[in-house]
Amino acid sequence: MNFDLTMEQQMIADMAADLAKKYDPEYWREKDENKAYPQEFMDEIGSLGFFGLPLAEKWGGADAGLTDVALAMEALCRGGGGGGPALGYLFGLLGNLSVAHHANDSQKEKYLPAFAAGEKTCAFALSEPNAGTNSLNIETFAKKDGDDYIINGGKWFITNIDNTDAVLIVARTTKKEDVKNKAAGISLFLVDLPAEGISYTPIDKHGYHYYKSFQVFFDNVRVSKDCLLGEEGKGFYQLLGTLNPERILIASGACGTAKLALEHAIEYAKERNVFGQPIGAHQAVQHPLAAAYAKVEAAWGQVLKAATLYDDGKSDKEVGDVANMAKWLAAESALEATHHAMQTLGGCGFAREYHVERWFRECQLFRLAPVTQQMTLNYLGEHVLGLPKSY
Incomplete structure (x- = not known):
């Protein structure tokens, strides 16, 4: 088992991290307050080829694996955007994957080059x-x-x-x-x-x-x-091919958001002095952050495992078992991480200028979409544990 990234994967992650510095928390705060679409961000990730990562080179893509896309998603979210990049990037990818997997040549010629370049979504x-x-x-x-x-x-x-x-x-x-x-x-x-x-x-x-x-x-x-x-008539079965990638990528975004919130909370805990010492010196502050960090790292390991199984061509069942575990773990750990980040900041956690309240809001969706936490547990109970169907 090798946990080292390839040179190409590291380049993708670094490029995403650099881009995330440009679209920092303040960018997303302003967009959120104005209820404004992040057009600049979407245009740039398109022009840099992020939407084309999983598409074939003949259609303008990079022929990259789902692991590469997951790395990009996590870095975009962790680098400053939180949940903001996750949805924009994910929704741009879902149509691409469906067309790539199921379209005829004429449809691919019409849509995929424009999708890969981010010119159309x-x-x-x-x-x-x-x-x-x-x-x-x-x-x-x-x-x-x-x-x-x-x-x-x-x-x-x-x-x-x-x-x-x-x-x-x-x-x-x-x-x-x-x-x-x-x-x-x-x-x-x-x-x-x-x-x-x-x-x-x-x-x-x-x-x-x-x-x-x-x-x-x-x-x-x-x-x-x-x-x-x-x-015609086979659409539901065709959709199944996008379910596992969707779960893996939303879990990637959840992990990136959780890490971002924890990084902000840790810095605050180091700098905020009360009663003559940093609040991070108190176990009541330190332990929840440490536990949340451990859980996020565990979730991220499951995300990478699921993406690797997908890229290795394992069966939908094998990938689905781990993808559902990754999605459940990532969503739960993200909610816990953002909750404890808000607790660490105290009253400042409620202030929009500190960003944590926004990440906490956004993490609620990771527990609901693309499938609820309860349905992931239903899947695991039936298909992994072998228990009777519960619904």
């Missing part, structure tokens, strides 16, 4: 009011009409659709009651934006203020059969 429209974690329960329907499809329905908590050039829509092409296997009859459609019949309204939400989430409506949206991504 893609939103991901899966979640619905009656189908959150239970994705098989989606009701958005795409009806075949000659060589076209007509899409009707709606989604919610769809992030960044206001700043993207395309949207990947998950819709039923066969109604649930008409299939024996509920996973059948779901299809993927890659649709350019803006598109007639697609509208959306923002959801006022907790946590991230620079990325808006929306309720999206599809009203007789006519799309060509050329928008169908992969095989």
Whole structure:
């Protein structure tokens, strides 16, 4: 087992860390307070090739592994952005991976070079009011009409659709009651934006203020059969290929955010003097930070293990077992780290200028997305421990 980074991996991590210094906590604080999209950050990570890391060289990518992408994600978050870079980078990658894995050559030629260069990005429209974690329960329907499809329905908590050039829509092409296997009859459609019949309204939400989430409506949206991504009716199985990378990368962002918060708390604990000595000299301050640091490092080890298994071509089951553990550990450790960082700063932890309250807010989402902590435990109970299905 070798824990040393390759020269290429170290270069990627260093480049991400250098970029993070430019987009420092103050940059993200201002964006958060103004509810402004971090366009400069997104443009630069695109121009530097971060979105193209996992894509093939023929499409303008770097042919890098998921481990390389995880290293970049962790460094971008740890270097100053906290949760800010995590969502922007992740949402830019999900569409890329789906197109790379399932698109035909014509679709790849149309989208992947622009995706790799960060010139275009893609939103991901899966979640619905009656189908959150239970994705098989989606009701958005795409009806075949000659060589076209007509899409009707709606989604919610769809992030960044206001700043993207395309949207990947998950819709039923066969109604649930008409299939024996509920996973059948779901299809993927890659649709350019803006598109007639697609509208959306923002959801006022907790946590991230620079990325808006929306309720999206599809009203007789006519799309060509050329928008169908992969095989009709096989969309759910195609989505499974992005679930493990999504868990691994959100865990990477959680670890980077946790380390950033701990670094700030540790510096504060060294400098803040009360009763004649630094508060970091007190075990009541020191021990929670030390314990949180140990837990984050353990989570980061699981993230790298999961990414390595993925890059080595292990089965979805082998990767999924570790990816779910990594996601659970990273989200829990990030919440604990940011909590103790706030406790260390005391009243200053509530002040926006110290940034910790923002990282604490952002870490709440790591426990909910892309899958809740409870569902990761359900997975581990059933698929790792061999216990009966619990839901």
